[in-house]
Amino acid sequence: MERPAKSGTSTDVPTKDRLIIAARDLFWSRGYEATSLAEIVKKAEVNSGSLYYFFKTKEELLLAVLDWYMENLFPQLIEPIIAHISDPIERVFALLDGYRKALVATGCTYGCPIGNLTLELGDSLPRAREKLAKNFEDWRQWVRKFLEEAGPRLPEKLDRNEVATFVLTVMEGGVMQSRAQQSLEPFDAGVRQLRTYFYLLTGEHPSSVQ
Amino acid sequence: MERPAKSGTSTDVPTKDRLIIAARDLFWSRGYEATSLAEIVKKAEVNSGSLYYFFKTKEELLLAVLDWYMENLFPQLIEPIIAHISDPIERVFALLDGYRKALVATGCTYGCPIGNLTLELGDSLPRAREKLAKNFEDWRQWVRKFLEEAGPRLPEKLDRNEVATFVLTVMEGGVMQSRAQQSLEPFDAGVRQLRTYFYLLTGEHPSSVQ
Amino acid sequence: MERPAKSGTSTDVPTKDRLIIAARDLFWSRGYEATSLAEIVKKAEVNSGSLYYFFKTKEELLLAVLDWYMENLFPQLIEPIIAHISDPIERVFALLDGYRKALVATGCTYGCPIGNLTLELGDSLPRAREKLAKNFEDWRQWVRKFLEEAGPRLPEKLDRNEVATFVLTVMEGGVMQSRAQQSLEPFDAGVRQLRTYFYLLTGEHPSSVQ
Amino acid sequence: MERPAKSGTSTDVPTKDRLIIAARDLFWSRGYEATSLAEIVKKAEVNSGSLYYFFKTKEELLLAVLDWYMENLFPQLIEPIIAHISDPIERVFALLDGYRKALVATGCTYGCPIGNLTLELGDSLPRAREKLAKNFEDWRQWVRKFLEEAGPRLPEKLDRNEVATFVLTVMEGGVMQSRAQQSLEPFDAGVRQLRTYFYLLTGEHPSSVQ
DNA sequence: TATGAATGAGTCTTCATTCAT
DNA sequence: CATGAATGAAGACTCATTCAT
Numbered sequence: 001m002e003r004p005a006k007s008g009t010s011t012d013v014p015t016k017d018r019l020i021i022a023a024r025d026l027f028w029s030r031g032y033e034a035t036s037l038a039e040i041v042k043k044a045e046v047n048s049g050s051l052y053y054f055f056k057t058k059e060e061l062l063l064a065v066l067d068w069y070m071e072n073l074f075p076q077l078i079e080p081i082i083a084h085i086s087d088p089i090e091r092v093f094a095l096l097d098g099y100r101k102a103l104v105a106t107g108c109t110y111g112c113p114i115g116n117l118t119l120e121l122g123d124s125l126p127r128a129r130e131k132l133a134k135n136f137e138d139w140r141q142w143v144r145k146f147l148e149e150a151g152p153r154l155p156e157k158l159d160r161n162e163v164a165t166f167v168l169t170v171m172e173g174g175v176m177q178s179r180a181q182q183s184l185e186p187f188d189a190g191v192r193q194l195r196t197y198f199y200l201l202t203g204e205h206p207s208s209v210q
Numbered sequence: 211m212e213r214p215a216k217s218g219t220s221t222d223v224p225t226k227d228r229l230i231i232a233a234r235d236l237f238w239s240r241g242y243e244a245t246s247l248a249e250i251v252k253k254a255e256v257n258s259g260s261l262y263y264f265f266k267t268k269e270e271l272l273l274a275v276l277d278w279y280m281e282n283l284f285p286q287l288i289e290p291i292i293a294h295i296s297d298p299i300e301r302v303f304a305l306l307d308g309y310r311k312a313l314v315a316t317g318c319t320y321g322c323p324i325g326n327l328t329l330e331l332g333d334s335l336p337r338a339r340e341k342l343a344k345n346f347e348d349w350r351q352w353v354r355k356f357l358e359e360a361g362p363r364l365p366e367k368l369d370r371n372e373v374a375t376f377v378l379t380v381m382e383g384g385v386m387q388s389r390a391q392q393s394l395e396p397f398d399a400g401v402r403q404l405r406t407y408f409y410l411l412t413g414e415h416p417s418s419v420q
Numbered sequence: 421m422e423r424p425a426k427s428g429t430s431t432d433v434p435t436k437d438r439l440i441i442a443a444r445d446l447f448w449s450r451g452y453e454a455t456s457l458a459e460i461v462k463k464a465e466v467n468s469g470s471l472y473y474f475f476k477t478k479e480e481l482l483l484a485v486l487d488w489y490m491e492n493l494f495p496q497l498i499e500p501i502i503a504h505i506s507d508p509i510e511r512v513f514a515l516l517d518g519y520r521k522a523l524v525a526t527g528c529t530y531g532c533p534i535g536n537l538t539l540e541l542g543d544s545l546p547r548a549r550e551k552l553a554k555n556f557e558d559w560r561q562w563v564r565k566f567l568e569e570a571g572p573r574l575p576e577k578l579d580r581n582e583v584a585t586f587v588l589t590v591m592e593g594g595v596m597q598s599r600a601q602q603s604l605e606p607f608d609a610g611v612r613q614l615r616t617y618f619y620l621l622t623g624e625h626p627s628s629v630q
Numbered sequence: 631m632e633r634p635a636k637s638g639t640s641t642d643v644p645t646k647d648r649l650i651i652a653a654r655d656l657f658w659s660r661g662y663e664a665t666s667l668a669e670i671v672k673k674a675e676v677n678s679g680s681l682y683y684f685f686k687t688k689e690e691l692l693l694a695v696l697d698w699y700m701e702n703l704f705p706q707l708i709e710p711i712i713a714h715i716s717d718p719i720e721r722v723f724a725l726l727d728g729y730r731k732a733l734v735a736t737g738c739t740y741g742c743p744i745g746n747l748t749l750e751l752g753d754s755l756p757r758a759r760e761k762l763a764k765n766f767e768d769w770r771q772w773v774r775k776f777l778e779e780a781g782p783r784l785p786e787k788l789d790r791n792e793v794a795t796f797v798l799t800v801m802e803g804g805v806m807q808s809r810a811q812q813s814l815e816p817f818d819a820g821v822r823q824l825r826t827y828f829y830l831l832t833g834e835h836p837s838s839v840q
Numbered sequence: 841t842a843t844g845a846a847t848g849a850g851t852c853t854t855c856a857t858t859c860a861t
Numbered sequence: 862c863a864t865g866a867a868t869g870a871a872g873a874c875t876c877a878t879t880c881a882t
Contacts, residue, residue, distance in 0.1 A: 015866075031330050033243035037852060047868050049854080054866090058852065109333045118390045120241050120330040123319045133390040165387065165396050166403040170376075173383030177375065180328045180343045186375050193376040193407075200410040225841080247877060257843050259880085264841095268877065435845075451750050453663035457873060467847050472874065474845090529753045538810045540661050540750040543739045553810045585807065585816050586823040590796075593803030597795060600748045600763045606795050613796040613827075620830040645862080667856060677864050679858085684862095688856065 016054045018044040024065045028113040031120050032062060059125050062117075066131035069114060070138055078142050088149035089198060095143065096171055096191050100184065103175060108182045111175045114139075140164045153202045170194045226264045228254040234275045238323040241330050242272060269335050272327075276341035279324060280348055288352050298359035299408060302377055305353065306401050309381055310394065318392045321385045324349075350374045363412050380404045436474045438464040444485045448533040449526075451540050452482060479545050482537075486551035489534060490558055498562050508569035509618060515563065516591055516611050520604065523595060528602045531595045534559075560584045573622045590614045646684045648674040654695045658743040661750050662692060689755050692747075696761035699744060700768055708772050718779035719828060725773065726801055726821050730814065733805060738812045741805045744769075770794045783832045800824045 013021070022044035026035040037058055041048050055061040081094045099112060114135045123129050143164035147154065154160070170190045177186035198204075223231070232254035236245040247268055251258050265271040291304045309322065320326075324345045333339050353374035357364065364370070380400045387396035408414075433441070442464035446455040457478055461468050475481040501514045519532060530536075534555045543549050563584035567574065574580070590610045597606035618624075643651070652674035656665040667688055671678050685691040711724045729742060740746075744765045753759050773794035777784065784790070800820045807816035828834075 029332070030334065031243060031332075033241060033330075034334070036850080038850085049869060050867055052853065056853095111329060111332070115386055116329045116332075118386055119321060119326045122239070122241075122321070122326075122389060123392070124240065124244070129390065129392070133392075136387055136390050159399075162399040163403060165399045166380075168387060169383030169396070169400040169403075170379055171383065172386050173379030173381065176325055176328055176382050176386075177346055177378060179332060180339065180346050182333070182339070182343075186379070189369075189372040189375045190379040193373060193379075197403075197407045197410070200407070246875075248875080259844060259878095260842055262878070266878095449752070450754065451663065451752075453661060453750075454754065456871075458871080469848060469875080470846055476874095478873065531749060531752070535806055536749045536752075538806055539741060539746045542659070542661075542741070542746075542809060543812070544660065544664070549810065549812070553812075556807055556810050579819075582819040583823060585819045586800075588807060589803030589816070589820040589823075590799055591803065592806050593799030593801065596745055596748055596802050596806075597766055597798060599752060600759065600766050602753070602759070602763075606799070609789075609792040609795040610799040613793060613799075617823075617827045617830070620827070666854075668854080679865065680863055682857070686857095 015044075015046055015050060019046055019051060019054060019061065020064050020068050022046075023061050024068060024113070027062065027065060027117065029110055032058075032117060033120065037061075059128065062125065062128050063131060066114075066117075066128060066135060069135055070131070073135075073138055073142075088146045089153070089202070091146045091149075092143055092167055093191070093195070096167070096174075096194075099171055099175060100187060100191070103178055103184060103187060108178050108184065111179045112172060115172045115175060136168060139168055143167045150202075153204070155201060158201065167194070225254075225256055225260060229256055229261060229264060229271065230274050230278050232256075233271050234278060234323070237272065237275060237327065239320055242327060243330065247271075269338065272335065272338050273341060276324075276327075276338060276345060279345055280341070283345075283348055283352075298356045299363070299412070301356045301359075302353055303401070303405070306377070306381055306404075309385060310397060310401070313385060313388055313394060313397060318388050318394065321389050322382060325382045325385065346378060349378055353377045360412075363414070365411060368411065377404070435464075435466055435470060439466055439471060439474060439481065440484050440488050442466075443481050444488060444533070447482065447485060447537065449530055452478075452537060453540065457481075479548065482545065482548050483551060486534075486537075486548060486555060489555055490551070493555075493558055493562075508566045509573070509622070511566045511569075512563055512587055513611070513615070516587070516614075519591055519595060520607060520611070523598055523604060523607060528598050528604065531599045532592060535592045535595060556588060559588055563587045570622075573624070575621060578621065587614070645674075645676055645680060649676055649681060649684060649691065650694050650698050652676075653691050654698060654743070657692065657695060657747065659740055662747060663750065667691075689758065692755065692758050693761060696744075696747075696758060696765060699765055700761070703765075703768055703772075718776040719783070719832070721776045721779075722773055722797055723821070723825070726797070726824075729801055729805060730817060730821070733808055733814060733817060738808050738814065741809050742802060745802045745805065766798060769798055773797045780832075783834070785831060788831065797824070 019040065022040050023035070026039055026043060030039075037051060038048070040061070041051050051061070055064065077095070077098055081091050081098075085091050085094050102110065102112075114132055117128065118132045118136075121128055121132075140161070141164075144161050147160040147163055154163075170193075174187035174190035177190075178184055180186075229250065233245070233250045236250055236253060247261060248258070250271070251261050261271070265274065287305070287308055291301050291308075295301050295304050312320065312322075324342055327338065328342045328346075331338055331342075350371070351374075354371050357370040357373055364373075380403075384397035384400035387400075388394055390396075439460065442460050443455070446460055446463060450459075457471060458468070460481070461471050471481070475484060497515070497518055501511050501518075505511050505514050522530065522532075534552055537548065538552045538556075541548055541552075560581070561584075564581050567580040567583055574583075590613075594607035594610035597610075598604055600606075649670065652670045653665070656669055656673060667681060668678070670691070671681050681691070685694065707725070707728055711721050711728075715721050715724050732740065732742075744762055747758065748762045748766075751758055751762075770791070771794075774791050777790040777793055784793075800823075804817035804820035807820075808814055810816075
């Protein structure tokens with residue numbers, strides 16, 4: 001006699017993963033405080049008490065979500081870009097374009113999960129703040145790597161790490177204003193200005209400004 | 211017989227204003243969801259039932275706080291800058307420096323109240339989102355005004371409004387990363403890169419890069 | 421138009437008092453940990469959230485109950501004894517007999533609320549432990565007062581305060597064993613032995629032993 | 631290939647015994663209701679599911695603990711006293727002194743496990759109450775035996791069994807007050823009064839009172 | 841306007857217990 | 862015997878909001 005599949009979940013994702021995915025999505029769309037554990041377990045189709053078998057507190061679940069983001073940055077975002085785009089500076093802008101696509105997909109409502117949590121939580125959950133900083137750090141390292149690959153196209157004295165930080169700054173500040181205005185315009189404006197900055201730095205397309 | 215002063219509040223701030231101030235500070239430091247009305251009335255030294263005489267809901271109190279920010283942008287931030295700084299481009303950087311000071315004062319923990327609320331709330335409270343957009347709009351108009359005062363120092367074809375948006379982008383993206391890292395470095399890095407961008411646009415200090 | 425009575429409580433006991441009474445009875449019959457706040461509010465016919473308007477925590481409610489016991493020791497137990505019994509040593513035994521009556525009334529199941537809580541809680545709630553100690557102290561003072569009123573009938577060198585402690589000891593130790601055995605025998609045995617002790621001390625009824 | 635020792639427990643106590651010991655200690659220090667099975671399995675270093683192989687419910691574990699106390703009364707408490715003390719009345723006081731030592735060792739916080747559980751549980755778990763009564767009964771039998779060994783030193787008409795009950799009464803009532811006051815004084819006071827009582831009964835040391 | 845009591849759904853979390861392997 | 866995942870009711874407590882005075 002065959003044993004029937006335990007739950008309706010088609011691909012049988014482990015309970016712990018279902019919780020992380022559900023929490024990730026709800027923290028992203030609603031924020032940390034506004035998301036109740038009841039919503040999470042419901043979305044994950046997990047029994048209420050089971051959550052605590054895997055995560056001692058809501059905070060620990062958040063930490064697991066932040067780990068998920070770190071583990072998935074490379075395979076889900078970086079690798080495809082490296083695979084499809086060869087120009088290192090264009091790789092940077094591809095990263096920005098990825099965020100633009102997420103903005104489009106959610107009607108300019110959701111934005112960047114890392115940025116959202118950073119501003120919502122501040123230092124109220126210090127362990128989460130540390131992981132958020134690590135997320136930014138990982139992103140920055142990839143941007144920096146791309147910039148270094150641009151080699152002499154950028155001024156020698158230019159601090160690649162600082163520019164990498166600047167790229168993230170533009171990405172996050174742009175997403176924020178686009179969410180406030182419910183319009184892609186501010187994000188696109190930021191990217192255009194950043195492009196102009198790179199043109200001026202590389203001297204590769206001066207005609208756009210002067 | 212003379213009637214004694216009702217409360218111990220030295221300068222006798224009206225109840226409604228006390229509530230707005232208390233809510234403003236708590237929403238800033240803790241966020242909207244994480245702040246309870248109980249905390250607000252306690253901090254404002256107002257009776258719990260009284261809050262609802264002035265504000266029908268927690269959301270309405272938030273709207274009042276957002277109005278407060280709009281009403282105080284000019285007298286508290288813009289006017290002093292206009293009074294003390296004459297160079298229009300330096301006025302833009304003075305705005306950025308104001309945020310830097312707030313960052314320093316709170317040990318890189320609080321950041322920009324408008325940005326925080328924008329990312330925390332998304333579109334969950336549409337009326338609040340509109341007021342947040344208006345706050346950004348007011349800021350942008352002032353930056354744009356300063357940039358227009360710079361006249362021909364900036365390239366004629368440069369879209370002043372777009373650059374104003376970019377300035378806010380840099381401000382908000384920088385504050386975010388500085389809060390994540392608990393360090394002024396990311397914010398300062400963004401400001402330095404923005405300065406470099408302006409140097410390249412105005413041609414006033416090319417030596418720093420090339 | 422007459423306003424209808426708010427609740428079904430006939431004598432309109434204030435909410436706070438209803439909570440204290442309900443908690444007192446449940447803590448007595450079930451113990452502190454085994455009593456849920458849900459049971460208390462149900463018994464008190466109070467809305468669940470209202471409890472916290474009056475008491476910040478379950479512990480604070482317990483403290484209020486312990487205050488209730490202290491406030492009611494004299495009017496409910498001591499005063500009637502003083503009014504009806506004149507012999508000071510018999511007043512002491514009247515106190516013991518009061519506990520016997522409570523034992524009878526509850527079928528030897530409930531015992532002394534102060535003793536129960538003392539042994540259940542130990543020092544896990546230090547503020548409660550202090551109030552429990554004060555309850556014992558108040559009892560001891562009354563027993564001591566009665567013993568002092570016995571004047572020279574008791575040996576001069578006998579420490580009245582110590583004997584008062586001993587009386588409480590017999591009362592509590594007796595109640596405990598009667599509850600364990602579900603029988604009045606152990607309690608009565610203790611009282612009889614205490615009586616014998618007093619006979620020996622006063623020399624007033626030597627025939628019972630020797 | 632040799633099979634390595636399964637667990638790190640040095641003396642390799644069987645799982646069931648580890649559970650009983652852990653439960654005994656936690657029920658003693660925290661009480662029955664306040665102790666969770668999670669704490670017990672953690673302290674016993676036993677897997678959560680395994681507990682139910684040995685004990686169907688929390689109550690059954692409690693019953694096992696109460697059996698443990700009964701089985702260990704003679705070897706751990708009575709036998710050493712018989713071995714070291716020959717005067718039967720002093721054996722009674724040695725029993726009291728054993729409790730005093732436990733009081734000292736725990737800073738007057740833990741007391742008598744049997745007494746604690748008796749007052750905490752009342753008749754809510756009737757099978758436990760019966761075993762608690764049996765525990766008292768075993769104790770009483772030993773005290774009674776010692777008193778009978780005292781033979782004619784005590785008045786012939788004196789009910790030895792009743793005095794044995796009285797001794798336990800003094801022990802338990804004293805421990806209770808010492809825990810409430812966090813002081814050995816009440817316990818010592820009770821013992822001194824009991825000694826005086828015995829002096830009066832035996833006539834062996836009348837000088838202390840009269 | 842102000843007050844403080846009331847409301848009940850909701851919060852995160854822990855509970856004793858069960859199950860399949 | 863052992864394991865660790867699962868269960869769902871219940872725990873103490875907080876929430877935004879309402880009400881009568």
